[in-house]
Amino acid sequence: xxxxxxxxxxVPKQLTLLQKLYLPEIARGMAVTLxxxxxxxxxxxxxxxxxxxxxxxxxxxxxxxxxxxxxREDGTMKCVACYMCQQACPAECISIVAGEHPKIxxxxxxxxxxxxxMRCVFCGFCVDACPKDAIWMTRNYxxxxxxxxxxxxSIDRLRETREEVAKHGYGYRPYYPGDGTTPPSDASLLPVLxxxxxxxxxxxxxxxLPERDPGPGPLNAPSQAEKAFSA
Amino acid sequence: MTVAVETALSPAAERVRERVAASPVAGRAExxxxxxxxxxxxxxxxxxxxxxxxxxxxxxxxxxxDLCGVDNLRRSGQKTRFETVAHLHSLPRNERVRVxxxxxxxxxxxxxxxxxxYPAANWFEREAYDLFGFQFPGHPNLHRLLCHDAFVGHxxxxxxxxxxxxxxxxxxxxxxxxxxxxxxxxxxxETQTISIGPSHPATHGIxxxxxxxxxxxxxxxxxxxxxxxxxxEKMAEKHHWNQIIPYTxxxxxxxxxxxxxxxxxxxxxxxGVEVPDRGRLARTxxxxxxxxxxxCVCIGxxxxxxxxxxxxxxxxQNRENIYDLLEACCGARLTVSYVRVGGLAVDVPEDFVAxxxxxxxxxxLLIDDVEKLVTNNRIIRNRLSGTGIVTKEQAIxxxxxxxMLRASGVPYDVRRAHPYDFYDKFDWDIPISQxxxxxARYLVRIEEMRQSLKIIRQALxxxxxxxxxxxxxxxxxxxxxxxxxxxxxxxxxxxxxxxxGIRVPAGERYEWIEGSNxxxxxxxxxxxxxGPYRLKVRPPCFPNMAAFEQIVIGGTxxxxxxxxxxxxxxxxxxDR
Numbered sequence: 001x002x003x004x005x006x007x008x009x010x011v012p013k014q015l016t017l018l019q020k021l022y023l024p025e026i027a028r029g030m031a032v033t034l035x036x037x038x039x040x041x042x043x044x045x046x047x048x049x050x051x052x053x054x055x056x057x058x059x060x061x062x063x064x065x066x067x068x069x070x071x072r073e074d075g076t077m078k079c080v081a082c083y084m085c086q087q088a089c090p091a092e093c094i095s096i097v098a099g100e101h102p103k104i105x106x107x108x109x110x111x112x113x114x115x116x117x118m119r120c121v122f123c124g125f126c127v128d129a130c131p132k133d134a135i136w137m138t139r140n141y142x143x144x145x146x147x148x149x150x151x152x153x154s155i156d157r158l159r160e161t162r163e164e165v166a167k168h169g170y171g172y173r174p175y176y177p178g179d180g181t182t183p184p185s186d187a188s189l190l191p192v193l194x195x196x197x198x199x200x201x202x203x204x205x206x207x208x209l210p211e212r213d214p215g216p217g218p219l220n221a222p223s224q225a226e227k228a229f230s231a
Numbered sequence: 232m233t234v235a236v237e238t239a240l241s242p243a244a245e246r247v248r249e250r251v252a253a254s255p256v257a258g259r260a261e262x263x264x265x266x267x268x269x270x271x272x273x274x275x276x277x278x279x280x281x282x283x284x285x286x287x288x289x290x291x292x293x294x295x296x297d298l299c300g301v302d303n304l305r306r307s308g309q310k311t312r313f314e315t316v317a318h319l320h321s322l323p324r325n326e327r328v329r330v331x332x333x334x335x336x337x338x339x340x341x342x343x344x345x346x347x348x349y350p351a352a353n354w355f356e357r358e359a360y361d362l363f364g365f366q367f368p369g370h371p372n373l374h375r376l377l378c379h380d381a382f383v384g385h386x387x388x389x390x391x392x393x394x395x396x397x398x399x400x401x402x403x404x405x406x407x408x409x410x411x412x413x414x415x416x417x418x419x420x421e422t423q424t425i426s427i428g429p430s431h432p433a434t435h436g437i438x439x440x441x442x443x444x445x446x447x448x449x450x451x452x453x454x455x456x457x458x459x460x461x462x463x464e465k466m467a468e469k470h471h472w473n474q475i476i477p478y479t480x481x482x483x484x485x486x487x488x489x490x491x492x493x494x495x496x497x498x499x500x501x502x503g504v505e506v507p508d509r510g511r512l513a514r515t516x517x518x519x520x521x522x523x524x525x526x527c528v529c530i531g532x533x534x535x536x537x538x539x540x541x542x543x544x545x546x547x548q549n550r551e552n553i554y555d556l557l558e559a560c561c562g563a564r565l566t567v568s569y570v571r572v573g574g575l576a577v578d579v580p581e582d583f584v585a586x587x588x589x590x591x592x593x594x595x596l597l598i599d600d601v602e603k604l605v606t607n608n609r610i611i612r613n614r615l616s617g618t619g620i621v622t623k624e625q626a627i628x629x630x631x632x633x634x635m636l637r638a639s640g641v642p643y644d645v646r647r648a649h650p651y652d653f654y655d656k657f658d659w660d661i662p663i664s665q666x667x668x669x670x671a672r673y674l675v676r677i678e679e680m681r682q683s684l685k686i687i688r689q690a691l692x693x694x695x696x697x698x699x700x701x702x703x704x705x706x707x708x709x710x711x712x713x714x715x716x717x718x719x720x721x722x723x724x725x726x727x728x729x730x731x732g733i734r735v736p737a738g739e740r741y742e743w744i745e746g747s748n749x750x751x752x753x754x755x756x757x758x759x760x761x762g763p764y765r766l767k768v769r770p771p772c773f774p775n776m777a778a779f780e781q782i783v784i785g786g787t788x789x790x791x792x793x794x795x796x797x798x799x800x801x802x803x804x805x806d807r
Contacts, residue, residue: 002658002659002660003660003661004642004660004661004662004663005660005661005662005663005678006662006663006664006665007662007663007664007671007674007675007677007678008638008663008664008665008666008671008674009664009665010674011606011674013616015607015609015612019607019609020609022609025607025608025609028603029603029604029608032600032603032604033541033604036545036600048548048551059558060558060559060562060580062558062559062560062561062562062577062580063558063562063563064561064562064563084726084729084730087729087730088474088729090470090474090475090476090477090478091477121477121566121568122563122566123476123477123566123568124562124568124576125473125474125477125568128576128709129729131715131716131722131725131726132716133712133716137562171562172562174712175712176577176580
């Protein structure tokens with residue numbers, strides 16, 4: 001906490017004669033722009049402008065671009081058509097039709113999996129919702145189309161291909177290099193076990209978990225965290 | 232003999248009850264305790280009560296914050312189908328009150344206007360008329376505001392089916408009555424009426440100003456908005472609590488992070504969920520960067536409008552650099568969708584602190600350059616000083632908040648008056664100015680950027696290197712992914728959250744933060760389902776824009792353009 005400053009009083013109301021004359025101020029302004037010009041000429045690589053499309057921006061590996069449906073090692077899609085992403089989508093741009101997979105371990109697969117890229121807002125909620133690690137995003141953001149029908153991407157355009165990943169790279173997904181977790185080799189094949197809960201599991205892996213509050217207090221009471229901060 | 236059961240009230244609500252008992256509507260108004268002290272009143276008493284609340288020395292609720300309608304058709308346990316809910320703030324006493332006006336007649340809901348007491352209520356009442364069909368007898372200009380003039384029905388009523396479309400043709404456009412008449416006076420030129428906008432480079436978004444000119448001077452004006460209305464509040468009623476976050480990004484798209492933070496704070500307060508320090512600090516840091524970004528856009532665009540292009544490029548370079556940081560955190564530059572109820576979507580990247588510190592170095596350099604070019608520039612002074620003046624009294628009466636109010640000399644900042652996250656622990660100043668003109672607003676915004684940098688620097692110093700970023704309450708936050716893949720209990724939580732949404736306990740809450748343009752408030756009503764029953768946004772630039780047609784009177788058209796720039800109107804949040 002601190003005070004209030006009156007910026008109106010800090011800047012003199014009246015300009016000085018030199019400032020009113022205008023020419024010295026022009027020179028001062030020119031000095032600023034000239035400095036920028038010279039610095040850019042000396043270091044053209046450091047210029048902020050990107051000569052798109054010849055040159056492209058280097059996005060982070062969390063970029064939310066075009067979706068891909070990831071595949072198992074045998075080339076089938078990990079998606080089990082559970083409709084979770086369709087339900088989570090705030091733009092209602094995903095439509096799925098489920099079918100029974102001939103291989104009994106896979107149970108279900110999507111016969112139709114369409115994403116309407118004109119509706120999609122690229123929020124990444126589908127990636128968050130997927131329980132099978134089956135939908136990721138890439139860094140591909142160049143998706144211009146000529147017709148509305150073209151904008152509906154079906155399975156053949158969504159299925160992960162090596163070329164696409166090599167060209168654009170992975171974007172938003174549940175795992176990132178260096179965050180201490182590794183993606184499961186094939187999440188869709190591993191069994192889901194009934195257990196005592198993921199808290200124990202995380203403790204086993206010595207990932208610290210904060211202790212739960214004894215109970216919900218009044219809404220406006222200072223939190224444990226706030227008390228700790230002020231101490 | 233009956234014994235009245237007195238329920239225990241909080242001290243704030245008890246004080247409100249005492250004052251209401253001393254008011255002319257004593258006995259006819261009920262005070263209940265919610266998240267804010269709430270007065271329930273009938274429509275005919277509302278103007279009397281409003282005047283009392285403003286003028287009584289023990290109340291002095293001088294700042295009109297918000298007014299919205301609520302339709303209780305699908306909500307049980309309510310006294311009437313329709314109600315209007317107003318929020319008032321007292322600047323001298325720093326307290327708040329909510330007034331619920333219960334409208335007894337469900338067929339033709341009507342409530343007298345309070346425009347004469349609170350001029351700020353003008354547009355809020357028009358909005359309630361537009362979206363709910365409430366009549367406001369005595370209102371000076373009761374026309375549709377957000378929906379177009381060929382719209383049929385009132386979309387926020389619960390029995391209005393969403394998805395209907397109404398065709399709007401050019402001849403349906405309502406022009407103000409006064410603009411159609413020619414004003415001929417003896418010995419004088421004829422005045423003429425012009426339209427500025429809707430699509431005009433200086434309107435930054437789509438805003439329509441109809442102005443009557445006498446020579447170069449504006450003698451009368453009316454602003455028409457709604458060109459970017461996309462029924463945010465109706466959509467919110469159709470989605471889960473978390474699914475609304477991408478929609479909030481599109482309110483003030485220049486500082487999308489702040490909208491999300493304001494929204495999830497409301498939901499978190501309703502749930503009683505705590506976000507760990509690390510998550511809250513990350514939100515604070517990115518919010519302050521968003522504020523800098525918003526001020527950069529405001530100042531840069533304003534200066535372009537009055538002919539200074541270079542500053543725009545310098546300021547936008549800051550914005551680009553901040554976008555790079557946001558993109559590294561969440562994967563998108565403009566529509567970030569980074570916050571979630573209970574925390575953030577993903578942890579911040581490893582180099583987060585280093586990136587922030589690099590920005591702390593680069594941003595002040597470019598602000599300095601802009602100051603060198605602008606602050607003592609004679610042309611800029613001539614264009615901005617003494618134009619678009621808003622006095623202190625006017626600013627309060629028009630319900631302004633944020634840089635607009637501070638530039639008129641009122642040191643009201645939500646971060647100070649109603650501290651949230653860690654703002655009360657940081658050392659920072661509120662910049663104000665007594666001048667209230669366009670130049671004062673420019674100076675206040677420049678200084679606010681520097682103060683934001685100061686806050687970020689302090690937040691980075693205490694930012695924990697490791698630790699949780701999300702609440703560990705899995706009724707609210709999605710469990711970690713590797714737990715979802717292998718553990719049945721986590722998968723169940725994940726499934727319930729995704730398919731049914733967060734179960735927010737039934738109730739109502741108004742929660743407010745300092746947005747980049749002023750007070751950004753969310754009024755949420757839950758009926759216990761996975762999504763909001765009603766969600767009202769209090770967009771900070773809405774009252775500012777409502778006052779625009781008054782501010783420009785007496786100035787020239789070019790002054791109006793300069794003023795529009797310093798108002799910082801973001802059509803996305805104005806029209807919602």
